[in-house]
Amino acid sequence: MQQPSAPAVLEPEVRQARAADGATAAALSGAWDIRALESRARLLKSQLRQLAADPGRHWDLSRIQRLDHIGALLIWQAWGKRRPAQLALAHGHEVFFSNLDSAAAAVPAAPFDPLRLVRALGAAMLLTAEHLLGMVQLIGQILIDSFGLIRHPLRGPWREISASLFRVGTQALGITALVGFLIGVVLSYLSAEQLKAFGANIFIINLLGMGIIRELGPVIAAVLVAGRSGSAITAQLGVMRVTEELDALSVMGIPHTVRLILPKIVALAIAMPLLILWTSGIALIGGALAANTQLGISVHSFFIGLPGAVPTVNLWLAMGKGVVFGALIALIACHFGLRVQPNTESLGIGTTNSVVTSITAVIVADAIFAVIFSDVGISLS
Amino acid sequence: MTPVIEVESLWTQFGDHVVHRDLNLVVMPGEVVSLVGGSGSGKTTLMRQILGLEQPTRGTVKVFGIPLQGSSAQLVQKIRKRWGVLFQEGALYSALSVFDNIALPLRELRAFDEDFIGDMVMLKLDMVDIERRHASKMPADLSGGMIKRIALARALVLEPELVFLDEPTAGLDPDRSESFVKLIRSLHQKLNLTVVMVTHDLDTLVSLSHKIAVLAEQQLIVYGSLKEAIAVQHPFILNFFLGERGLRALSAVGASVKLSGKD
Numbered sequence: 001m002q003q004p005s006a007p008a009v010l011e012p013e014v015r016q017a018r019a020a021d022g023a024t025a026a027a028l029s030g031a032w033d034i035r036a037l038e039s040r041a042r043l044l045k046s047q048l049r050q051l052a053a054d055p056g057r058h059w060d061l062s063r064i065q066r067l068d069h070i071g072a073l074l075i076w077q078a079w080g081k082r083r084p085a086q087l088a089l090a091h092g093h094e095v096f097f098s099n100l101d102s103a104a105a106a107v108p109a110a111p112f113d114p115l116r117l118v119r120a121l122g123a124a125m126l127l128t129a130e131h132l133l134g135m136v137q138l139i140g141q142i143l144i145d146s147f148g149l150i151r152h153p154l155r156g157p158w159r160e161i162s163a164s165l166f167r168v169g170t171q172a173l174g175i176t177a178l179v180g181f182l183i184g185v186v187l188s189y190l191s192a193e194q195l196k197a198f199g200a201n202i203f204i205i206n207l208l209g210m211g212i213i214r215e216l217g218p219v220i221a222a223v224l225v226a227g228r229s230g231s232a233i234t235a236q237l238g239v240m241r242v243t244e245e246l247d248a249l250s251v252m253g254i255p256h257t258v259r260l261i262l263p264k265i266v267a268l269a270i271a272m273p274l275l276i277l278w279t280s281g282i283a284l285i286g287g288a289l290a291a292n293t294q295l296g297i298s299v300h301s302f303f304i305g306l307p308g309a310v311p312t313v314n315l316w317l318a319m320g321k322g323v324v325f326g327a328l329i330a331l332i333a334c335h336f337g338l339r340v341q342p343n344t345e346s347l348g349i350g351t352t353n354s355v356v357t358s359i360t361a362v363i364v365a366d367a368i369f370a371v372i373f374s375d376v377g378i379s380l381s
Numbered sequence: 382m383t384p385v386i387e388v389e390s391l392w393t394q395f396g397d398h399v400v401h402r403d404l405n406l407v408v409m410p411g412e413v414v415s416l417v418g419g420s421g422s423g424k425t426t427l428m429r430q431i432l433g434l435e436q437p438t439r440g441t442v443k444v445f446g447i448p449l450q451g452s453s454a455q456l457v458q459k460i461r462k463r464w465g466v467l468f469q470e471g472a473l474y475s476a477l478s479v480f481d482n483i484a485l486p487l488r489e490l491r492a493f494d495e496d497f498i499g500d501m502v503m504l505k506l507d508m509v510d511i512e513r514r515h516a517s518k519m520p521a522d523l524s525g526g527m528i529k530r531i532a533l534a535r536a537l538v539l540e541p542e543l544v545f546l547d548e549p550t551a552g553l554d555p556d557r558s559e560s561f562v563k564l565i566r567s568l569h570q571k572l573n574l575t576v577v578m579v580t581h582d583l584d585t586l587v588s589l590s591h592k593i594a595v596l597a598e599q600q601l602i603v604y605g606s607l608k609e610a611i612a613v614q615h616p617f618i619l620n621f622f623l624g625e626r627g628l629r630a631l632s633a634v635g636a637s638v639k640l641s642g643k644d
């Protein structure tokens with residue numbers, strides 16, 4: 001058996017010398033492997049460079065005790081990527097230099113592109129168009145597959161829908177309640193100060209009732225769900241792409257629109273309005289409690305006054321928003337999930353984009369609702 | 382001479398499922414050791430424990446004479462620069478190109494300039510027989526066999542003294558398996574590499590390994606040369622080496638092994 005590599009690291013050394021015929025020479029000795037070179041590569045390289053400036057120099061590498069590809073490459077680069085004419089190598093070290101000569105042709109650098117910015121802008125616009133197109137295609141595919149489902153309702157993904165409902169709905173009750181309650185309290189405190197100044201204490205009911213039921217409740221619940229379930233859906237579909245699970249479904253002839261996407265859209269469209277009711281309810285309780293301490297309006301009279309201040313149609317409007325927001329979030333999350341490329345970075349980017357897009361979409365949709373229904377359910381009693 | 386790897390009375394237990402019972406293994410410098418055993422016999426687990434990725438329930442693992450458990454983080458870090466690992470699935474960083482994957486360990490040293498790193502990467506790509514034009518590709522755009530060879534290039538880029546290979550030839554065509562065997566053999570001669578590999582590929586196993594460690598019944602039932610391994614009467618060995626495929630591989634390399642009980 002061969003001797004093992006000695007544990008002690010021998011210093012790599014470069015010395016100037018003189019060859020027998022009087023020519024300049026350089027003698028290298030010691031260990032020229034990664035362990036020894038790690039800390040002194042730059043220094044040695046500049047030393048070698050100086051010596052290599054003399055093309056007629058003889059190189060004596062025969063006293064190098066240990067050599068590896070790293071050491072060989074370092075020396076060879078100092079030579080200007082070709083062997084010197086006069087070279088003495090230790091026995092067995094020839095192999096390290098033999099494949100180096102082919103390494104010379106390195107990768108060509110990317111050429112400079114003066115139109116880079118213009119190209120980037122164009123690419124971004126094309127990407128946006130592609131996203132819109134992809135979204136429309138997804139909706140179309142889901143509709144086609146849903147028609148098939150109407151003919152065979154028993155084959156529907158009922159279990160998946162129920163599982164998704166639990167995940168996006170039931171499990172979101174805690175966080176939406178907490179956030180809703182705090183928002184209700186804060187809002188009530190802030191308004192109470194202002195209303196007190198005008199002696200309009202009783203209008204806290206109108207203010208909170210309208211604000212929370214019509215606008216804040218739906219938007220807060222939707223933003224929370226977009227962050228919570230939207231990211232989860234994108235990540236799940238994305239990982240399934242990375243691990244080729246989506247391809248496995250396709251080759252089994254199981255359309256992933258029906259098994260994976262439809263259940264999520266249906267579940268969110270059902271869960272979202274309910275979550276909105278829940279969030280608004282808790283926020284109103286928080287608001288009523290704060291109004292009680294700040295303005296002396298009892299919780300009982302707060303809720304007695306609520307139906308008078310907020311027409312019932314606002315509840316329906318909130319529920320309608322819920323259905324739209326839920327479906328939008330699920331659709332966007334699935335769209336981005338399916339577009340994830342099979343690598344980890346794309347997964348991260350996809351998830352971020354999904355959440356940002358769905359929150360933006362929710363707010364845009366809310367604005368559209370506000371314009372369309374501007375004269376519905378707003379009565380000053 | 383200090384052993385490269387020393388595993389002493391190692392126990393591994395998951396719940397009440399015992400995977401290794403009092404297992405001992407010593408690998409000396411310059412040896413090529415193949416770890417074989419049935420599916421689920423604990424080969425991958427053993428390798429992960431030697432690499433310090435998992436903790437054994439009991440027992441010690443020393444690499445280059447340094448115990449992995451209880452040593453300072455710096456010391457363990459030093460060991461990690463001296464070994465290279467080829468994972469079963471390659472484990473290339475999917476967000477980095479082939480070039481950057483191989484360059485990463487070199488860049489991490491902060492000792493070499495980009496020109497050097499570029500040449501080194503190209504050299505390693507040549508070594509594992511990957512054309513240079515693939516250097517800018519992303520791992521997702523590569524075939525399974527290419528991923529494996531590039532992962533090997535990455536494992537070798539720091540000129541390790543110890544190399545772990547998990548199923549190195551699975552997924553390679555016979556030609557490439559052959560050149561893989563040649564590559565490992567030449568590296569072993571050049572650099573006196575110590576190799577520990579898990580493999581089911583009999584050709585690779587027979588043509589490369591000095592020693593064979595057979596894992597069965599929670600222990601190493603054999604640890605020795607091919608000849609010694611074949612001599613042991615155990616159902617796994619009978620099936621693995623002396624089955625039809627095994628005999629073919631053995632005769633192909635002209636192993637002058639006396640096949641006990643079979644001829």
Ligand SMILES: Nc1ncnc2c1ncn2[C@@H]1O[C@H](COP(=O)(O)OP(=O)(O)OP(=O)(O)O)[C@@H](O)[C@H]1O
Pocket residue numbers: 395400418419420421422423424425426427
């Ligand atoms: N984290 C874990 N928790 C519980 N059991 C585990 C864990 N890791 C491994 N095991 C069990 O340990 C045993 C050995 O697993 P291991 O992956 O080492 O097998 P292997 O020899 O590599 O098999 P193969 O050849 O199929 O890859 C298996 O029975 C496995 O179920």
Ligand SMILES: [Mg+2]
Pocket residue numbers: 424425
């Ligand atoms: Mg395994």
